[in-house]
Amino acid sequence: MRIGVLGRVFISRSQNIFENLALEEWMLRNYRPDEESMLIWSNKPAVVIGRHQNPWLEADLNFLKSNNIELARRHSGGGAVYHDLGNLNISILTSHQRHERKRNLCMIAEALSQEFNIKVEPNNRNDLWLQPGQRKISGTAARIVRQVAYHHLTLLVNADIAILKRSLSSPFRETISTNATRSVQAPAVGCLVHEIPDITVEKVQNVVVESFKKQYSHTEVITLPNVTNDQQFPGVSEYEKELHNWEWIYGRTPQFTLSLYNDxxxxxxxxxxxxxxxxxxxxxxxxxxxxxxxxxxxIKPILGIDTTKYLAEMKAYLCEVPKGYDPKLIALNATVVTALFGALIYPFYAYLIGDNAAAEEKQTV
Known part of the structure; x- marks a missing residue:
């Protein structure tokens, strides 16, 4: 237990990814050395990429737009993650000296394991696994500014795994060349609900908060109905505005090369x-x-067919590995088949309705 340090828990009622990331950044830049804080929130569907990532590489932007899923770039590094209201987001702010990811993860893993009689454990990549099966239920990242740091993580409680996988499947993964940080895909992804059918985000939140409180002689729990209140958090609305603009989300993308059909x-x-x-x-x-x-x-439908969707689904289907087969060979075959399908369908499409790419180019350029 830490004596002389105040523990503070902030529970955001905002479900807006940009507002919550803005508050997190505000708390980092206005950190008080006599306290340590935990910020907790849940967002409506969103994909959040790391500071040094490429959105075209990490997500299916067309799918996000079609399904009203937000795209955000956070200030910390690391890989892309999916958020929805079945996902609990946790950020722990401390001094740089006290910053320790493994300690935070062990605190959360032990609390969940004891409360729900399951086995959750950290791995060597600072993720949380749900056992058996090494199912990833949490990815983490960190940010250090001068003598202050935060360690934040997602916690999949009852998130929509199908939408998660679809959102994080870029159709251009094989055609982009870049030095940007690439996400490392987990072999298996899980949710706590798979082991505990009646679990809720609120139950998990309560367990995590109680575990955090045990570390301090005194802890305040503060609920925030409006996280962009400039009177309470001076300047936080400017952070939110920055996170929301094109220059931050797309303009910060490291240099890359995109190979398209004929360019x-x-x-x-x-x-x-x-x-x-x-x-x-x-x-x-x-x-x-x-x-x-x-x-x-x-991208456009052909005779009413959404070919982007079906090409992606074809590859996903072909990549499902039957027992006894080499997964690398299956993945290679899937890539070859979808590439051949794309190469064959384009001339047929052009023959049927004319190659209108040139005409569209004149209209859009």
């Missing part, structure tokens, strides 16, 4: 700087409209 595009800070086929694109922000122009057969 190779170089992109720096979200802006096209080179194109082998179309010089008019140079200087424009990379957008879904531009990709649609080049890959109309893969």
């Amino acid at each position: 190779r595009i170089r992109v720096e800070h979200g802006i096209i700087t080179e194109s082998l086929k179309n010089q008019k694109l140079i200087g424009r922000a990379l957008s879904g409209d531009i990709i649609q122009t080049y890959l109309g057969f893969a």
Whole structure:
């Protein structure tokens, strides 16, 4: 137990990813050395990428847009994660000296294991596994500014795993070349509800809060109905505005090259700087409209069929590994088959309704 240090728990009632990330950043920059804090919240569906990641590489942006799933870039590094209201987000703020991921993870793992009679344990990547089966239920990241740090993590309670996997499956994973941080996909993903059918986010939240409180002689629990209140948190609305703008979400993307059907595009800070086929694109922000122009057969429906969806589903189906088969060989075969399918369907599409990519290019450029 820490004597002389105040423990504070902030429970955000906001379900907006940008507001909650803004509050987290505000708390980091306004940290008081005589206290340690835990911030807890849940968001409506969102994909959150790391500070040094590429959104086109980490998520299916078309799917996100079609399903009203937000895309956000956080200040910490690490990989992409999916949030929804079945996911509990936890951020622990301490001095740099007291910053220790393993201690935080052990605290949470032990509390969950004891309360719900399950086995949760940290791994060497600072994730949490639900055993048996090494099912990942939590990914973590950290941020250190001067002498202050936070360690934050997701905790999958009863999240929609199907939407999670679909949201984090980029159709351009094999066509983007970059040095940006790539997410490491877990072999298995799980939720606490798989072991405890009646579990809720609120129950998990209570267990985590009580475990945190045991570390301090005195702890305050504060519920926040409005996390962007500038009177309570001066300047927090400016952090929220920054997190929400295009320059932060897309413009901070490290340089990359995107190979499309008949072109190779170089992109720096979200802006096209080179194109082998179309010089008019140079200087424009990379957008879904531009990709649609080049890959109309893969983005637009063909005769009413959403080919992007079916190509992705085909690959996912083919990548399901039957018992006794080499998973690497299955994945290779899936990639080859979907590539051949794309190569064959495009000429057929062009023959049926004309290759309108050039016409669309004239209209959109």
